Amino acid sequence: MSSRPVISEVPAGPVPVPDIVVALAGDAAITPVWRNELGGLTFRLDGDDGARYVKWVAAGTPEIDLPGEAERLAWAQSWARVPPVLDHGTDAEGAWLITAAVPGRSAVEPRWKAQPAIAAAAIGRGLRLLHDTLPTDRCPFDWSVERRLVRADERITDGEGPADWSPEHQHLGLTETRVRLGEPPTIDRLVVCHGDACTPNTLLHDDGTFAAHVDLGSLGVADRWADLAVATWSLDWDYGPGFDGILYDTYGIDPDPQRIAYYRLLYDLA
Structure with missing residues (x-):
């Protein structure tokens, strides 16, 4: 059997929510749904207008390029089933990408x-x-x-x-x-x-x-x-x-x- 250490997972315990994610959520409920091996986090935001997802990564993590992912999603969505991009940005603490929820x-x-x-x-x-x-x-x-x-x-x-x-x-x-x-x-x-x-x-x-x-x-x-x-x-x-x-x-x-x-x-x- 092939084996490999767990490098990405659903968070099992409390997850500190970055300030920008709190601000982007507004009144929506915030649920951490994924943590990758480099410390990047994904949160689900559930509000009156439906569900969104926010990916966040700390500044200085070159392996994760969220602005680049936003470009790729925007290009691919004309042909493929991928989450639509709602917004993305960066600040001194890190970068974020907001996408609409898709079925599945x-x-x-x-x-x-x-x-x-x-x-x-x-x-x-x-x-x-x-x-x-x-x-x-x-x-x-x-x-x-x-x-x-x-x-x-x-x-x-x-x-x-x-x-x-x-x-x-x-x-x-x-x-x-x-x-x-x-x-x-x-x-x-x-x-x-x-x-x-x-x-x-x-x-x-x-x-x-x-x-x-x-x-x-x-x-x-x-x-x-x-x-x-x-x-x-x-x-x-x-x-x-x-x-x-x-x-x-x-x-x-x-x-x-x-x-x-x-x-x-x-x-x-x-």
Whole structure:
């Protein structure tokens, strides 16, 4: 079984609410719904005019670009099922992004963890729909290997190494890993990738069908295996082993071990 430390989760205890989120909420009720590994927070705001979501990240967190995510969502919403952007901004404390609520519930909610085969199928269909629908020739955003290797090298320079990687990669040395990353497989098919196609970032309708994609801060043009490798890897973390074949079947593709291994390693380091 693939294993990985929990790096993002629904907050289990009290969460300090940033001042800007309090101000943006007004009279709406504030519920923390997600915390990522870098300290970014997502809150649901429930008011008389319906529900909204606010993502917030502290200043000085370069890995999370909320203004960039706002641009990507605004571009993608012409073709894909994604949350509409209501507002975004920055101040001395951090950045925030407000989106409208969309129908559907996260694929890591208890209901779908209890029915992982249904969820895996919906994730596969949703990913295929995204890849087939978003126009690569009109996409201004890049998620290429070359761009991502810049970030991988920055992390290595900052002292990150095997102890910081997933268990599958910890046996590799820095030199061997960098050599592998420098030899990417040929492109199978260029698409507009989600950029973080992990299980929590797909929403499902109550009937188990695909509803929407969320968290598109890294959306950009890349080989479709950059998404597929991570989407199936994430199934292991969230549901346990044995469901990747369902995702591949509903997407409509056979596994490609070489590309899967490469893009999982790149995701881990970049």
